[in-house]
Amino acid sequence: MILEGYIACICEGSAEQGIMELLLDNDKLIFDRNQMLEEEIIRCRSGKAFENRFLRKGFNNKITVLRILDSRRENFKLSKVYRDKVSVINVITAPEIEMLIIFKEGKYSEYKKSKMKPSDFCISFLEYPDVKSYVFVKKYFKNVDELLFSINEYQRIAKIQKGESTLFELLK
DSSP states (O other): OOOOSEEEEEESSHHHHHHHHHHHHTTOBSSOGGGBGGGSOBOOOOHHHHHHHHGGGOOSSOEEEEEEESOSSOOOOOOGGGTTTEEEEEEEOOSOTTHHHHHHHTOHHHHHHHTOOHHHHHHHTSOOTTTTOHHHHHHHTOSHHHHHHHHHHHHHHSOOOTTOBOGGGGBO
C-alpha cells in the first residue's frame, strides 16, 4: 500500500479508534503520528465535514485518507477541487471490528454456527457487554502481540473482496 503526503486516519467508531491507537502507539503501522494530520485519529464520517475541518487549511502536500470502517457502502465524497490532492483508501473491517476479539478468543467456529453479528456474539457468548467501547478495546488488547495475532487470523480466514484493503496491509 502506498501512502502519500499527510495521513488522515479516520475511524468509524470508538473500537476502531482504540485498535488504531494501540497499533500507532506500539509502532506497528507503516506510518506514524508525525505523518498524520494533527497527529491524531480523526472521527468524522462525512467527506464534506472532513473537507471543511481539514482541507480548507491549504496543504501543499498530497493527503492520503485512510478510512477504517466495516461498511463497504458508505460514501465519502470530496469536492472536485480536492480530487487530485487527496487519495482515499477504505480499510474494511467487515463484518465488524469485533471479529478481532472472536479470533483472539479462538471462537471463530462457534461464531460461524451462531449466525449472529460479531458484536452480539461478543456480548452474549463471550460476555463482553462493552465490546464496542474504546476503553474496553484498549484494555482487552493491551498486549499488542495478541492484536497482531488477531489481525493475521482475520487476514488468513476472512473472505476479502478483490481490491479491498484491510488492517493487515497497514502493518509493518
